[in-house]
Amino acid sequence: MARLLRKVAGGAERRPRPRRARTAAAPRPTQPDGIPGRRRPLALWYSSLPPPRVSSPEPHRGPRGPSAAPRPRRASMSSTESSSRTTDKSPRQQVDRLLVGLRWRRLEEPLGFIKVLQWLFAIFAFGSCGSYSGETGATVRCNNEAKDVSTIIVSFGYPFRLNRVQYEMPLCDDESTTKTMHLMGDFSAPAEFFVTLGIFSFFYTIAALVLYLRFHNIYTENRRFPLVDFCVTVSFTFFWLVAAAAWGKGLTDVKGATRPSSLTAAMSVCHGEEAVCSAGATPSMGLANISVLFGFISFFLWAGNCWFVFKETPWHGQGQDQGQGAGQESAAEQGAVEKQ
Secondary structure, three states: OHHHHHHHHHHHHOOOOOOOOOOOOOOOOEOOOOOEOOOOOHHHHHHHOOOOOOOOOOOOOOOOOOOOOOOOOHHHHHHHHHHHHHHHHHHHHHHHHHHHHOOHHHHHOHHHHHHHHHHHHHHHHHHHHHOOEEEEEEEEEEOOOOOOOEEEEEEEEOOOOHHHOEEEEEOOOOOOOEEEEEOOOOOHHHHHHHHHHHHHHHHHHHHHHHHHHHOHHHHHHOOHHHHHHHHHHHHHHHHHHHHHHHHHHHHHHHHHHOOHHHHHHHOHHHHOOOEEEEEOOOOOOHHHHHHHHHHHHHHHHHHHHHHHHHOOOHHHHHHHHHHHHHHHHHHHHHHHHHHO
16 A cells, blocks of 8 residues: 555656657658759759859049049030031931932923923013113203203113103203103003012922922822912913013003103203204113013913923823723724624
């Protein structure tokens, strides 16, 4: 009994030890060949490492001090220089593109060549008429010895409003010395119409040449442009005929009104016995005559250009198609008759 009690007492004093949790053993690493327990070779170990990063070496920087000058910024300078160069070259590039896009061979065709002639003769026509100026005159000598010989010189020009041109007529009376006179006639209407038509022809031929040389594809693809060009060409042809004829008649009247004989006939002092009048300088009308000639040449140029412009219109193509269709129908009818 005593032994049992001692065992029981000794077991109560002893405390049960805590049991450790059994953890699963980590699996051994397997090699590429699948055999566990072997060590990985060094070559495979080095190949599995990531590649080293290569850092660019920093440039050598000298000591910074008060005497060290700052380096210029090349990037900013290059950018400003390039921007200035682009701004300088941009208008040149635009001009080069316009010149490259022009089709100069169109000037060899009648449609473009006649337009150049129209442009030139329009300049000659309104330039010769608008820049004309002439002089006429007469001399008056009174019978009185106290009076000297008086020379009258009258200047006139475009727009030939002769009734506004003044000159002084001498008098042989003791009471008065001179009297203000005017030339006869106003011929500004035909002259201004002639010059205005020449200016409009000048601008229209420039626009037509730009359309022919630079935008010829638009001119050929769009049917409205040839039709408008044809109508304008016919209108200019009619206007040039009217303007040249009217200015020719007006120039004849200007010549009659500015003759020295007409000048002396208009002065009252020349009709009496107190003075003797004689003709002076005769105006030269060569430039005015050339302007009329240029007007009629412009008329013939515009009239001849009507046919070449008409060939560009769809009306000309329709006439050819109808002629071909009529020819095919007649050929078919002849074939049917021959078969019968």
